[in-house]
Amino acid sequence: MFIHRHKVQFYETDLMGIVHHSNYLRFYEEARVAWAHQKGLIDYQKPGSASHFAVYETQVKHIKPTFFGDELEIEVQARSEGNRLIFQYRLRGRNGEVCSVCKTVHVPLGLDLKLLRLSAEIKTATESEQWTETWL
Amino acid sequence: MFIHRHKVQFYETDLMGIVHHSNYLRFYEEARVAWAHQKGLIDYQKPGSASHFAVYETQVKHIKPTFFGDELEIEVQARSEGNRLIFQYRLRGRNGEVCSVCKTVHVPLGLDLKLLRLSAEIKTATESEQWTETWL
Amino acid sequence: MFIHRHKVQFYETDLMGIVHHSNYLRFYEEARVAWAHQKGLIDYQKPGSASHFAVYETQVKHIKPTFFGDELEIEVQARSEGNRLIFQYRLRGRNGEVCSVCKTVHVPLGLDLKLLRLSAEIKTATESEQWTETWL
Amino acid sequence: MFIHRHKVQFYETDLMGIVHHSNYLRFYEEARVAWAHQKGLIDYQKPGSASHFAVYETQVKHIKPTFFGDELEIEVQARSEGNRLIFQYRLRGRNGEVCSVCKTVHVPLGLDLKLLRLSAEIKTATESEQWTETWL
Numbered sequence: 001m002f003i004h005r006h007k008v009q010f011y012e013t014d015l016m017g018i019v020h021h022s023n024y025l026r027f028y029e030e031a032r033v034a035w036a037h038q039k040g041l042i043d044y045q046k047p048g049s050a051s052h053f054a055v056y057e058t059q060v061k062h063i064k065p066t067f068f069g070d071e072l073e074i075e076v077q078a079r080s081e082g083n084r085l086i087f088q089y090r091l092r093g094r095n096g097e098v099c100s101v102c103k104t105v106h107v108p109l110g111l112d113l114k115l116l117r118l119s120a121e122i123k124t125a126t127e128s129e130q131w132t133e134t135w136l
Numbered sequence: 137m138f139i140h141r142h143k144v145q146f147y148e149t150d151l152m153g154i155v156h157h158s159n160y161l162r163f164y165e166e167a168r169v170a171w172a173h174q175k176g177l178i179d180y181q182k183p184g185s186a187s188h189f190a191v192y193e194t195q196v197k198h199i200k201p202t203f204f205g206d207e208l209e210i211e212v213q214a215r216s217e218g219n220r221l222i223f224q225y226r227l228r229g230r231n232g233e234v235c236s237v238c239k240t241v242h243v244p245l246g247l248d249l250k251l252l253r254l255s256a257e258i259k260t261a262t263e264s265e266q267w268t269e270t271w272l
Numbered sequence: 273m274f275i276h277r278h279k280v281q282f283y284e285t286d287l288m289g290i291v292h293h294s295n296y297l298r299f300y301e302e303a304r305v306a307w308a309h310q311k312g313l314i315d316y317q318k319p320g321s322a323s324h325f326a327v328y329e330t331q332v333k334h335i336k337p338t339f340f341g342d343e344l345e346i347e348v349q350a351r352s353e354g355n356r357l358i359f360q361y362r363l364r365g366r367n368g369e370v371c372s373v374c375k376t377v378h379v380p381l382g383l384d385l386k387l388l389r390l391s392a393e394i395k396t397a398t399e400s401e402q403w404t405e406t407w408l
Numbered sequence: 409m410f411i412h413r414h415k416v417q418f419y420e421t422d423l424m425g426i427v428h429h430s431n432y433l434r435f436y437e438e439a440r441v442a443w444a445h446q447k448g449l450i451d452y453q454k455p456g457s458a459s460h461f462a463v464y465e466t467q468v469k470h471i472k473p474t475f476f477g478d479e480l481e482i483e484v485q486a487r488s489e490g491n492r493l494i495f496q497y498r499l500r501g502r503n504g505e506v507c508s509v510c511k512t513v514h515v516p517l518g519l520d521l522k523l524l525r526l527s528a529e530i531k532t533a534t535e536s537e538q539w540t541e542t543w544l
Contacts, residue, residue: 044477205316
């Protein structure tokens, strides 16, 4: 399974002393982009290729807080469904405990923000992916 | 109905030229905090009072993009359910069109991040609130 | 003098319980954009017009911390110098106390990130501006 | 010399297609924290230890833009001067080109945000550091 690592930064905390909840969507984006780049689906030299992963829906559950300096591990799974690309994520913090799970749904957009069809490359990439049990 | 306004800032955009999706959770937090402050449930002099609104779950749907300079209007509705506090939000952008809807679920935490019971003040505040149809 | 107001949000705080220093550059940008928009120099319908205010240098001094819920007031002054556009800012927090001062230097860029000449409109706009003593 | 690496994320870009200038202060903080942690001066289990590095002044120069996916390298140098701790940074982007330089000045604060004396540990740590030419 694809795993992305993120070290929690000071600027990601809030006055409760924990990571602010909005930053989890950034960590999940990091993990998704890393997955897509590794699959050859995002080209950093053509940043517009990221628009094929426009965010349609997000759902995040927070089970335990995470803290400054934590070394997070984010597991990623992907699948396509019609014209949609779906990811799920499981984020582990201290002692490997699951701190958050997430599901995001994406649609491909052109640079003009118009809806496109899901590319054959993306469909192929997700077909070879495992999607085990549902995490959220 | 409670409405919060937010003007989209340059630093909230991304390279697709639109507001980055993680910022919507920040706009929804702004709206929630403004609602709670108006109800007397958050005291800026006691920032720890915000921990009574710890985020347990978020769900956001993106219908249309929003842009630099847009004057967003965010409608807020709240209700309590057992020990949980639930909000829904409807975000309008240009021409009053609905661009995003959201639901967030909260649990009250103490400053030690331990679960508390939902306070009577919060329960009372939500009882007098309207919760019309479900937006998401 | 042009004054911009910003209410400190929960997501702008860090684990020290104060506003994270990186956010001041965002507040100063808000103030600069509001000034430029009021002068007719930034058109939200043409977001590329903001690239005429590309950031070349920033300098920020932090005198006192600011806190969740604070109603900040940011004074702005602008002047041009050759091909550069220079702003200074003074940020007041609780009880009107000066909490931070800042200076930023800008150069006009085209959408291709190439250097342009400072437009006549910007020069004219700054000529009518006051620049009293230096704050930083 | 201490070098910190940061991969530019999608959420760090703005509508000009480049990294938003406020994020550089975050990258420089990452580098400073990594330096301090390696020296034993910040303990992630005691996040309050970060308050010994409260930001008093920042100065950033932007020479070239950086982009989505760039692998940044940030060189860090530190020295103390009286009660102040001073860092300088040099950030390299594509092809190893210097894209930004920065200087930050820090003062030690207690958890009550009151000024402390610079600890002997910090003074010792900086004495063994090199500070070659001045970058900004």
